[in-house]
Amino acid sequence: MQTDSPIVVGVDGSAQSLDAVRWAADAAVHHRAPLLLVSSLLKAPGTFGDAVNLSAGAFTGVEYGGTQRLATAAELARRSVPGNHLTLRTALRHGSAVTVLLDAAKSARMLVVGSRGLGEFTGGLVGSVSSAVASHAACPVAVIRGMPETDAPPLDGPVVVGVDGSPNSEPAIAAAFEEASLRGVDLVAVHAWSDFSLLTVTPADLSDNDLPWSAIETAEQAVLSESLAGWKDKYPDVSVRKVVVRDRPVHHLLQQARESQLVVTGSRGRGGFASLLLGSTSRALLHSITCPLLIVRR
Structure with a gap:
């Protein structure tokens, strides 16, 4: 990745995408990176079908609407970081939102999207576009939810990272240390012994007293410390709080997220198959998370 690689944010005019713009502008200042606002037009003009089915000037109106969306987003981005230098560009591109954003991600430092966009009635908290780019983008993807109102105090609290001891979590650890250092906040590292509830995998005739929990906990503390060791040396300014739990990493990460400004996770965990684009925890x-989430691919 080039040092001038932009932070790319998808813009569709929805409230969620404008939240993403605000977060991305702040991230661009922290990273001292250019900000690229990208919006898409589903159909490219100039085909025979367009000439038959659409009246003259229809594409002009569509492109004008896209240009206005980007202008509004650019103004919001600059207002979000008053007093800071922000290198900003906009791009209006033809194609589906997913295709356009994935193409932009190839040369991006980070891709930022809102949790849902215009017209996404998926029945869940995350929309189809954000889910698709989180699964396929070639760079880290930030999905933004839980931003305060424009005039409210900014998000605060630590950065939280999920650590499972596998190589898949190493890029997430690196990104989490960098984010915590740039933001001047603490880092909370959460490590679970098991991805599943131990109640469902432990033989029913064994009680807590029959299992060597103390020895297991000591070993898992060592796994977490080893995973963090090199990064603590690289970022001595970052204060780290270690949280070791028995199971259910999603449950504990969601608890930590309530008081945090960003949660960082790998795209796949220790048990993730290579064919799975997102592991069970990141998915x-x-x-379900209610604060910004950064998914970092290995």
Whole structure:
């Protein structure tokens, strides 16, 4: 990735995408990176079918609407970081939102999207576009939810990262340390012994007293410390709080998210198959978390 790689944010005019613009502008200032606002037009003009089915000037109106969306978003981005230098560009591109954003992600430092866009009635907290780009983008993807009102105090609290001890979580740890350092906040590292509830995998005839919990906890503390060791040396300014739990990492990450400004997770966990684009933890967080989530692919 080039040092001038932009932070790319998808703009469709929805309230959620404008939240993403505000968050991305702040992230661009922290990273000292350019900000690229991207909006899409579903159909490209100039085909025979367009000439037959659409009246003269229809595409002009569609493109004008896209240009206005980007202008509104650009103004909001600048107002979101008053007094800070922000290098900003806009791009109006033809194609589906997913295709356009994935193409922009190829040369991006980070891709930022709202939790849902215009017209996305999925029945869940996350829309189809944000889910698709989180699964397929070639760069880290931030899905923004839980932003305060424009005039309210900004998000505060620590950065939280999920650590499972596998190579898949290493890029997330690196990104979490960087974010915590740039924002001047603490880092909370959450490590669960198991991805599943131990009540469902422990033999029913065994009680807590029959299992060597103390020895297991000591071993898992060592796993977490080893995962963090090199990064603590690289970012000595970041204060780290370690949280080791027995099971259900999603449950504990969601608890930590209530008081946090950002949660960082890998795209797949220790048990994720290579064919799965998102692991169970990142997928569950994507659909349930109530603060910004950064998914970092290995």
